[in-house]
Amino acid sequence: MTDQPSIFVGGGGDAYALPQQLLLKYANRHGLIAGATGTGKTVTLQILAEGFSAAGVPVFMADVKGDLSGLAAAGTDAHKLHTPFMERAAKIGLQLTYRSFPVTFWDMFGEKGHPIRATVAEMGPLLLSRLLELSEAQEGVLNVAFRLADEEGLPLLDMKDLQALLVFIGENSEAISTRYGLVATASIGAIQRRLLVLENEGGAKFFGEPALDLGDLMLVDASGAGRINILAADRLMNSPRLYATFLLWLLSELFETLPEVGDPEKPKLVFFFDEAHLLFSDAPKALISKVEQVARLIRSKGVGVYFITQNPADVPENILGQLGNRVQHALRAFTAKDQKDLRLAAETYRPNPRFATEEAIRDVGTGEAVTSMLENKGIPGIVERTLIRPPSSQLGPIDPALRAQLMVQSPLKGKYDTVVDRESAYEKLRARAEAAARAAGEAATPAPSPWDRAASSEKDDGYRRARRYDPDQEEAPAARRTTSSRSDSIGTAFAKSFARQLGTKSGQAVVRGILGSLFRSR
Template sequence: MSKEQDFFEYIEKGNTYKGDFISLGAAMLEGETITNALVKVPLKTMNRHGLIAGATGTGKTKTLQVLAENLSAKGVPVLLMDMKGDLSGIAQPSPGHPKIDERHEKIGFPFEAKKFPVEILSLSEQKGVRLRATVSEFGPVLLSRILDVSETQSGIISVLFKYCDDNKLPLLDLKDFKKILQYATNEGKKELAEDYGRISPASTGAILRKVVELEQQGGDLFFGEKSFDTDDLLLVDENGMGYINIVRLTDIQDRPKLFSTFMLSLLAEIYGTFPEQGDSGRPELVIFIDEAHLIFKEASDALLDQIESIVKLIRSKGVGLYFVTQNPTDVPDAVLSQLGLKVQHALRAFTAKDRKAIKLTAENYPLSDYYDTSEVLTSLGIGEALITALNEKGIPTPLAATMLRAPMSRMDVLEDDEIKDLIADSKLIKKYNEEIDRESAYELLNEKIETAALEEAKEKAKKEKEKVKKSSSSRRTSTTRRRTSKSSLEKVLTSPTVIRSVLGILTKLIR
């Protein structure tokens, strides 16, 4: 048996499944594509998470596009984080190209051009369905971790949430949360101290500074109503194709705090609301996070712990997470160890540090009799990758250098008019793009402060009035006393003795 035939059987044996699967391309040996030696991923293991890594320009985004398309075609909804703005073309079919046909001929199946149902979502003021969440939905624990506050400050945030719950003060946006911080520091300090304990102004000041930092990164756009319902990520069109929800993030690349806030909120909400799936034959939702290092950039230990916990637990909800980044080392080891599918595009060795990183990366992949992994990592071409997945029993499949299939949709962005038409046809735009600013903690606390100030002014005026009245009464009493009191001379002249004496003298004179 030839080495090529032996390799073909090796790949076939490792990629034979009873259930549904996605074909990513054909295996390669010594730089040549082995036609029909298809590299497949079982659909049932797509909730076991994954990694797509490689140097700039090696084809990571197109691999993401291929996976998203095939999931959609299988009826599985997808959520894409589009950092570079080059994924909207999924909504239109590929125009095709002779090189694409040539590639597919080598792989072993014909190329098919197809478009997919797409919803454009936005975290900022870009066009698309607005994604929002309220501060109350975030909760004190998650908000504390996003703000990266101390344990004492986290306790204060919990107290403020409790106070707002007890007093029916909705915390909807950052304006509400800033107001309760100010209230606890000034007008409401005595009230909160009586029922919840003393709150340090220094602590509330530190929390407020963290909130302002988040606000400056665009957090004020994210927090508010109407909250996005994660069930709306699970839409399927009339042809049974899962919607591909694309979050346009081109304007927040320099705002990692906002991106981390959004992702952690989304994952926590999905985990909290989606039902347990068990060992089903397909994922409920698959999320691709492009430029994934932005989630972990400048993240606190508490935030990393939260992400790690969610990655471990969320697959039980039928949700798969796929991190797309340049180097596997961008992803923390605790998260990396949870990733079942690994698609490793070429890495470049320009420095000693690069070579060391490549050697470390190679150690993350199964050993192979057919490849020197470190060498293959630097020799892969565009649209080629080393792939290992989990089979239906959860066992890693044989490592295979793979010529990847081409995307069925357009490998380019939509024109402005096309995006406008896509948004106009959206099923969600009317539901979420109306801005709502109902009465919440900000207005209610302002009203409470104004009422208290008015009552205080009335009480002060009443006391002033009583003081004036008392002073006036005192003056009248004094005057009356002066009017009614007799002088010593009057008392002498009007005394009975003097009167009798005078009368006696007058009587004698008359006689």
Template sequence: MRQQSNKERAKVSEQAEIFLGNDLDGNRQALALSRANRHGLIAGATGTGKTVTLQGMAESFSAHGVPVFVADVKGDLSGIAMPGSPTFKHADKLESRAKELGMEDYAYSDNSVVFWDLYGKNGHPIRTTVSEMGPLLLSRLLDLNDTQEGVLQIVFRYADENELLLLDFEDLRAMLAWAYDNAKELSGAYGNVSKQSVGAIQRQLLSFESQGADNFFGEPALEIDDFLTVDEQGRGVVNVLAAEQLMRSPKLYATFLLWLLAELFETLPEVGDPEKPKLVFFFDEAHLLFDDAPDALQETIERVVRLIRSKGVGVFFVTQNPIDIPEEIAGQLGNRVQHALRAFTPRDKRAIKAAAETFRINPDLDVEQAITELKVGEALVSTLDEEGAPTIVQRTLIKPPRSRLGPLTVKERAIIQSVSPFDGKYDEEVNRESAEEVLLKKAQDAAKTAEEVEKKGREEVAKQPRKTPSMWEKAGKGAARAAAGSLASIAVATALGKKSSANPLRTGATAFVRNILGGLMR
């Protein structure tokens, strides 16, 4: 962080830093772009200004040509796509704060924004394949136990070895159905696979599908490079994930963002410590990532967060309570913006004490007390300086954003969506041949082969001479004898001149039919 007086501010180059605000002495507080990939934390109770801080930081990163990804969990971040206005709510407070901070160039402006949505309603749909998600994260989504997770890993292994593409939920469902019918075969090759475990996974899959999770799996799958774009003015694109509906399935939300981080880690090349990040990732409601996370998953998160900075990605966790972040990960967050916390419960008091202890001591500031006294739009700020060391914590007036505070209208969002550079790329789902179709074709081929074998067998049997007459032969011979007898009786009666009211031919036909049926029943 650089700390300079108002007199020196005009001499400061803003090309390499993100301005956050001024401390109470008027000194500039800023985040060095070259240290933004060392991750950060934005924390504070509801209503203390976290969203405004996030919005202002996203604007600044974008202005420096750094793409941004942010989850809009409440719907109010969509306004970042439109310039603010003197007629909008809180405009007077924004302009007053800008004047207070000496922002002489403050003016309302928009940002280059692309909207995304797992459900495809308020943005481009984001999809991945079941194979790319992998058994570990999918087990987390389905809340499987260790045994069931092991079975799922075997199913994935078999699919990989037999080139069965697992693209969507239909493929996974078909693969599980096959595993259920062939549990013995799988057990012999890979280890114990019980039908009970497969059935439990199928039930969890059905339950999770009912929450709309199947929308996330399929093709075309997201290309990570589409998150790393700049517009024609050189501004980094702000990728806004519409997460209002997604937040109703918090486990899916957390797992999706973890998958996204993992994809960035796997896709991007090593760059060390660049002059500025390739992408800044804001993870709102970050506590959801760690709630009930098994040890294996938490270790994966820690490893990804630790190593992804070498790929030029900065991750900022946004949460209400700083103790929501495990210590192993919190220790990697060098840039911190702490808004007010309220000491209502013993847990709140522990959180305040823990937050105060994470800052580099300022002898002129009682940090623990200041955390409870911060006003809306104020925060305790400490960042990494150009040498990578944390700066002394300062009570800071946070700068106002230049874009609109509050959500877009439906019409405004539709207009922005219509001019998106990815219009038409992800909107229509593609369903190519994968595991479901392959397994179905195999089942159909097997049934056809069995039918052909059975038919051939019947033909071969029919060619062989029978030692005893068949039922049909018996019935036919019996009926013929009975019919012959009936016709002979009619002839005799006629010769004797007997009178009858019945038609001889009709009576004979009736007897013939009756005897045919009787022969069949013998």
């Protein structure tokens, strides 16, 4: 075993197999955990998170199946797997002790953890277009919207900001098209419908403030152990594109925000991307290029990225080539395509003369894997058949009462719980619409002409004559008819003027502004 700081992954249990250790110095060179369903990927993910936390490295991971919360509780000898775990530990030379780890729970919906949010502006048009599954033309309109928001000083913070901006663009499409290129109302309508679908799925809760402070993902506890950030993703997986886009956004924010650190002795943060195939499925080339760039360069920021998926073929080749630390659980070859994928997966490993890699990947059992870790100078290690070490924390989810207790004790309690709705694009556009409606209303009320003043004077004289006619101060029938006739003519004239105004373009704009203000205020 090496003297360098490392994480013990497992051993072979025979005289020839070398113990497999993940060197912390090369942990930011990224990695892959792959294998068919039920072959042990979750346990591998759990023991790696434990190792990083114990070494003082914060971790971020998504809990897709709801069973990673067990990291917050110590394992116990009452568990049904205690005896097999102890036997495996003895076989691979591990002194297994149970312990818990510091965990911070997150939840986009704010139910099982701290709410996690980002602003629309932070998400940006590229990722938002991916999230909404927009066409190229619709993505172009969204780019115009973001550009206009920047130039007009309209902060895009939450969903209603973007919706209000799209309404504004639709109402002023001719002028905007002249400056930025054609902005089709059909494209605006398509984007609005996509936003409605996203809102119905609960995605609107992700956009807003307070936005996530990346520093809160890189905390350590009083003992120096790195906090394990667990995102509740069991409900989020009902919107797989939202899940993948969120994780990619988070990865991009880390890349753009963190400073260069070169090759540190251990990572500043390790990021586990579970169900990674969702990120690359039907993704446009521009997005794949961005992921490739982030994966290639973020290691110099001290961040290690580990993709978890069923088949290595789910990951594009250019990105797969950057994943140096690999744990390959069993792949099943039931079809010709499966056999091809198995053969390609085996070819990516440095061969071991003791066994055929392809056969080993096919034959390893649950809790066993074919592994290859980076060695000194970043050289890939020889592939080994490895029994994955048992976890020290609880296998399976914790009970809701313990989760609630840990939430109360969280160092982030109260920081993200209350939504902040400061002035942004929605409020500014509503104020503009109301101001325009008032100005248009004032312009539509003409000043009294000399003819109107004369008519008013004549009416007053008639009213005075009527009062002299009736000592009991009752209006004469003629005066009542005169007053009523005059009032009717003024009301009719106003109605006719307003009707003519509705026929003009400015009149239509006033009505849209008023109605838009009413609808947006609800």
